[in-house]
Amino acid sequence: MKVLVPFKSVPDPNDATVAGAAASMPKSVINPFDEIAIEEALRIRERGEAAEIVGVTIGASAVDEQIRAALAMGVDRAIRIDDSRALDPYAVARILRALIEKEAPHVVIMGKQAVDDDSNQVGQMLAGLLGWPQATFVSKIEFLDNKTRARCTRETDAGLEVVAIELPAIITTDLRLNEPRYVSLPGLMKARRKPIEILSCDQLRVTVRPLTTTLSTSRPPKRAAGTRVDSVEELMAKLRGEAKVL
Amino acid sequence: MDFAWSDQQRELLDAVGRFASQQLNYDVIENDRDGVFNHDAWKKCGDFGIQGLLVPTEYGGFGQDPLTTVAALERLGYACKDNGLLFSINAHMWTAVIPLVYNGTEAQKKKYLPGLCNGSLIGGNAMSEPNSGSDAFALATTAIKKDSRYVLNGSKIFVTNGPIADLLVVFATVDKTRGPDGITAFLVEKDSPGMNVARKLEKMGVRTSPMAEVFFENCEVPEENLLGKEGGGAFLFTRSMTWERGCILASAVGAMQRLLETCIRYANERKQAGQSIGKFQLVATKIVDMKLRVESSRHMLYHCAWLSSHRKSVYLEAAMTKLHISDCWVKCCEDAIQIHGGYGYMTEYEVERELRDAIGSKLYSGTSEIQRNIIASLLGL
Numbered sequence: 001m002k003v004l005v006p007f008k009s010v011p012d013p014n015d016a017t018v019a020g021a022a023a024s025m026p027k028s029v030i031n032p033f034d035e036i037a038i039e040e041a042l043r044i045r046e047r048g049e050a051a052e053i054v055g056v057t058i059g060a061s062a063v064d065e066q067i068r069a070a071l072a073m074g075v076d077r078a079i080r081i082d083d084s085r086a087l088d089p090y091a092v093a094r095i096l097r098a099l100i101e102k103e104a105p106h107v108v109i110m111g112k113q114a115v116d117d118d119s120n121q122v123g124q125m126l127a128g129l130l131g132w133p134q135a136t137f138v139s140k141i142e143f144l145d146n147k148t149r150a151r152c153t154r155e156t157d158a159g160l161e162v163v164a165i166e167l168p169a170i171i172t173t174d175l176r177l178n179e180p181r182y183v184s185l186p187g188l189m190k191a192r193r194k195p196i197e198i199l200s201c202d203q204l205r206v207t208v209r210p211l212t213t214t215l216s217t218s219r220p221p222k223r224a225a226g227t228r229v230d231s232v233e234e235l236m237a238k239l240r241g242e243a244k245v246l
Numbered sequence: 247m248d249f250a251w252s253d254q255q256r257e258l259l260d261a262v263g264r265f266a267s268q269q270l271n272y273d274v275i276e277n278d279r280d281g282v283f284n285h286d287a288w289k290k291c292g293d294f295g296i297q298g299l300l301v302p303t304e305y306g307g308f309g310q311d312p313l314t315t316v317a318a319l320e321r322l323g324y325a326c327k328d329n330g331l332l333f334s335i336n337a338h339m340w341t342a343v344i345p346l347v348y349n350g351t352e353a354q355k356k357k358y359l360p361g362l363c364n365g366s367l368i369g370g371n372a373m374s375e376p377n378s379g380s381d382a383f384a385l386a387t388t389a390i391k392k393d394s395r396y397v398l399n400g401s402k403i404f405v406t407n408g409p410i411a412d413l414l415v416v417f418a419t420v421d422k423t424r425g426p427d428g429i430t431a432f433l434v435e436k437d438s439p440g441m442n443v444a445r446k447l448e449k450m451g452v453r454t455s456p457m458a459e460v461f462f463e464n465c466e467v468p469e470e471n472l473l474g475k476e477g478g479g480a481f482l483f484t485r486s487m488t489w490e491r492g493c494i495l496a497s498a499v500g501a502m503q504r505l506l507e508t509c510i511r512y513a514n515e516r517k518q519a520g521q522s523i524g525k526f527q528l529v530a531t532k533i534v535d536m537k538l539r540v541e542s543s544r545h546m547l548y549h550c551a552w553l554s555s556h557r558k559s560v561y562l563e564a565a566m567t568k569l570h571i572s573d574c575w576v577k578c579c580e581d582a583i584q585i586h587g588g589y590g591y592m593t594e595y596e597v598e599r600e601l602r603d604a605i606g607s608k609l610y611s612g613t614s615e616i617q618r619n620i621i622a623s624l625l626g627l
Contacts, residue, residue: 014267027260029264065253065256065257065260068257069257069261072257072261182261182264182265182268182269182294183261183264183265184261184265184293184294184295185258185261185294185295185296185298185299185308186295186308188257188258188261189308192254
């Protein structure tokens with residue numbers, strides 16, 4: 001079985017560098033949900049159910065660092081679609097469809113969303129474009145019937161939902177699927193010998209143009225200062241009257 | 247002169263930082279209080295590749311050069327708050343792994359290095375004795391050859407990793423009349439008959455790194471465990487100490503950087519008399535001094551390691567590096583406590599522990615006074 005894992009580079013959500021203290025730019029990392037997808041693919045391979053894991057990302061050469069991190073985790077080979085534009089989910093999904101038609105994986109596992117734009121659309125659009133089944137927000141994956149189907153546990157607002165899907169399929173991962181391993185020195189040494197293939201949209205014969213344009217971005221408003229109350233009665237009155245939460 | 251890291255070095259350093267910040271910082275306050283060594287963290291470091299950074303790949307290591315190694319250890323010290331764990335790792339690397347890499351026979355290297363690299367074996371050395379510390383070569387432990395074995399008798403003190411070590415490099419004299427030329431190194435495995443690891447020593451700092459007294463009473467060591475030549479122990483020890491002095495405080499540079507950032511954050515957040523305390527010049531000055539100490543320490547650390555990477559002698563540079571960084575580390579910790587005020591004195595703020603951990607750096611691998619003696623003698627005094 002071949003597993004394809006698309007992943008995205010995002011600014012490190014854990015980067016707490018104090019301005020001025022360290023002369024470093026904000027770091028990029030693999031989107032944490034995609035890291036969970038990579039980990040799951042590795043576990044599937046380790047239990048003998050997959051023979052090859054292919055990692056895919058889109059971006060300029062700056063994302064090679066995250067590619068090598070994926071290879072160091074254990075991904076067998078990687079493909080970078082060389083495109084430095086700001087792409088929207090539909091464009092990403094169309095590029096990935098073209099690649100998936102070329103690579104013909106048995107299953108695609110990817111993060112449910114990227115932590116930078118929180119779109120949560122690529123997996124679903126990709127399934128739609130390919131006409132493949134999908135299981136989103138997955139916290140458990142089991143392969144059934146000689147790997148022709150997968151049973152996936154989904155995390156929904158109402159509770160856990162268990163679905164069975166035919167393969168090939170798109171699976172998007174939720175936070176509780178696993179805890180990704182860290183990149184180790186032996187992994188980094190091995191990664192240096194693994195191939196990174198660079199493809200262009202032209203080579204994939206796909207033309208994408210973002211359908212959405214980001215007009216502006218701004219920081220969330222600062223939280224207003226709280227107020228002190230003198231008594232429980234006053235607190236209750238405010239919760240009822242002003243906040244209207246009771 | 248090129249101060250930039252290569253892509254490969256940067257990847258390695260980032261990987262170390264991510265690994266250490268996510269995997270090693272749990273139960274640090276409790277383990278410090280109780281004097282408990284974190285075995286899981288040790289094993290994780292082995293799996294990650296820390297202990298084998300410098301070891302050639304054919305023995306299970308990663309063949310990194312000294313500069314990359316100290317930078318990795320610096321990053322480790324920045325991201326891991328368990329200074330005791332790092333002290334144990336340093337003792338292991340500089341006093342057990344390095345002597346084996348340089349002086350081990352092929353059989354000894356094959357037998358011990360893979361385990362010492364992957365975290366399954368813990369190493370250390372036994373040099374200091376109750377009556378020989380700074381005057382290390384005045385040691386009294388004896389090794390008498392008997393057939394194909396050496397019989398060791400004597401007692402060792404301040405043995406870092408003593409209570410947990412699988413392998414100790416033990417220094418003893420085969421002939422007291424020969425002075426330093428009689429000193430010989432032996433590889434002694436734990437549970438060797440006649441070797442007793444006595445009480446664990448309670449100490450002020452690096453409390454998560456266990457230390458013990460070790461006694462040898464007719465402890466028989468097979469001759470294939472002779473490390474280097476008979477009488478070659480003093481040279482072997484000096485080389486091991488030079489490595490240690492040059493590298494052991496790499497993690498301290500990382501710790502200083504972490505302290506600096508903690509202090510900047512606190513000085514910006516903490517408001518007194520209507521403004522951030524960082525706006526008070528007396529506080530700002532302390533932070534500026536901390537920054538200067540971190541930078542000067544880092545430069546000395548890298549320069550010394552760079553010289554090592556180019557196979558230059560670093561006897562002088564290692565002594566200066568060790569002396570300077572240990573001074574800076576202690577001063578940074580004092581300033582950090584002062585900036586934090588009463589909170590800095592409280593255990594839960596994790597600043598006071600840094601000071602307790604730092605003070606030992608002026609004692610181990612040769613006291614600051616011994617480093618000054620070395621430097622003075624090399625300056626022709």
